[in-house]
Amino acid sequence: MITAAQIRAGRSLLNIKQSELAKAAGVSLATLNNIERGVGDPRASTLDAIERALFQAGIDVETDGAVETVRLHRLARPSAYETLHASQRVLEALSRDSLLKVERILFYGRRDHAQRDESPKICLLLEGRARAVLFDQVSFTVSSGARMAEMAGLLLASFALHRGNLFYLDRLTEDTTLVSVSEATDRLRAADWRGMDHPSVLIDTVDNWDEKVALYGERQGHPLAELIRLVGPRIEGALEAGAPIPALTAE
Incomplete structure (x- = not known):
């Protein structure tokens, strides 16, 4: 069972407030405050909820009776899931309530070493x-109406919640899944990040934005139509690729 000291240490590693952890765990701020101060006798279910919230944020805790340990996994690469599950994971991470506390988002297209003739993956x-969390083991594409809807939904959430902190790579990368998460992340951080002012610049790296708009942009209920309403249509010649962002290095 997680201890008060481990909860405090986990929050410190994540650099989050009590209120943020309480909300993620579904407990009241007063309850969490009392637990961290050692006041009262919290229910096991309450401690479990707090531990789950910290675990989902990358915190592992262990207690062997003599030693209490708290570890933060600074890099994560979720395993390959069906895209619906993966998109839900991304949307949860993008949420303002997420303990990840997203500060910048990089979208990029990669080649698939196993399927050279398939559409590039986003x-x-x-x-x-x-x-940091790297989602590169899922097959996000824009190769069909359903896949375009899924991608448009992720872009819609990104522009609605994190506009100004969105970036993209203007060319396809080699398959990042062939190397470790640390090496893949280092390579991406060293690449030329460009500010993403409009989703068209990303889609054009893997397909054709104008064709997708013609197919789905006015289809009722399609997320691409909602995305266009949010960001506006692309005006030919008015949008230029964002300036390169200085290479990012791991702290």
Whole structure:
């Protein structure tokens, strides 16, 4: 069972407030405050909820009776899931309530070494306040109406919640899944990040934005239509590629 000291240490590693952890765990701020101060006798279910919230944020805790340990996994690479599950994971991470506390988002297209004739995959690197999460093992594409809807939904959430902190790579990368998460992240951080002022610049790296708009942009209920309403249509010649962002290095 997680201890008060481990909860405090976990919050410190994540650089989050009590109120942020309480909200993520679904407990009241007063309850969490009392637990951290050693006041009262909290329910096991309450401690479990707090431990789960910290675990989902990359915190591992262990207690062997004599030693209490708290570890933060600063890099994460979620395993390959079906894209619906993966997109839900991304949307949860993008949420303002997420303990990841996203500070910048990199979208990029990568080649797939196993399927050279398939559409390039779209991947994301989410840089948070204390850790980063790389989504490169899922098959986000824009090759069909359903896949375009999924991608448009992720872009819609990104522009709605994190506009100004969105970046992209203007050319396809080699398959980042072939190397470790640390090497893949280092390579991406060293690349030329460009500010993403409009989703068209990303889609054009893997497909054709104008064709997708013609197919789905006015389809009722399609997320691409909602995305266009949010960011506006692309005006030919008015949008230029964002200026390169200085290479980012791991702290």
